[in-house]
Amino acid sequence: MPRLQDKVAIITGGAGEIGLACARLFVEEGAKVVLCGRNQASLQEAQTALAHDNVAIFAGDVTREDDNRALIAFALERFERLDVFFANAGIEGVFAPISAYPLDVFQQTLAVNVVGPFLGIKHALPAMARSGGGSIIVCSSAAGMQGGAGICGYNTSKHAVSGLVRSAARDAAPFKVRVNSVNPGPLDSKMMSALERGGSPQAPDKARALMLRKVPMARYGTLTEVAQMVLFLASDESSYCTGALFPVDGGTSS
Secondary structure, eight states: TTTTTTTTTEEEEETSSSHHHHHHHHHHTTOOEEEEOOOOOOOHHHHHHHTTTEEEEEOOOOHHHHHHHHHHHHHHHHHHHEEEEEOOOOOOOOOOOOOOOHHHHHHHHHIIIIIIIHHHHHHHHHHHHHOOEEEEEEEOOGGGGOTTTBBBHHHHHHHHHHHHHHHHHHHGGGGGEEEEEEOOOOOSHHHHHHHHHHHOOTTTHHHHHHTTTTTTOOSOOOHHHHHHHHHHHHHHHGGTTTTTEEEEEETTTO
């Protein structure tokens, strides 16, 4: 039997690389999926790429409470229940020392990466409780488990996510809702390429080589490897897992 048969899932940042990889696995495993993002055209492209009747799209901003409320209402109207909420939307901010880090970028990074998951959990939890329980997963980062020079906005936001997940897990447990985070390390992704260019604009290959030295497995991870962890956390196979951080980082945070 498929691992998510007849379950309904919301994925924010649904048109992004991780969101799309997770959506593909989810529908293969029997789920009905709502992809959420800010850009309608990108969402439509993602929906077309998935080519599945059980995929719906919703354009909204995760930093706005009304949009989160409307997202949950849309999923319930379309698919009648909610079992999985993957708070995946995130931004990397800029690469700069803290003394030169722009305040507006810092605040926006926290808004998307921390306030967004908070609002998603706030509004998803009651709907999941009415469905008899479920799983909330927040996309964090290996940066949420250690320090990192030049990425104070991103690093701070992902440490905050760890606190949010652990607190929400205790609030949600009486309703049979699990709350965990997936913490990817360096991936073959657009975000990682952007961080490499930010760290070394003239020689991103050198930034990549330096990053690889910090990875015990000596390679970048794949989007599929992250999606497989998210699938595990979304499925009943993780029924006794809550309040935990699950690294997918080749040993980077060890």
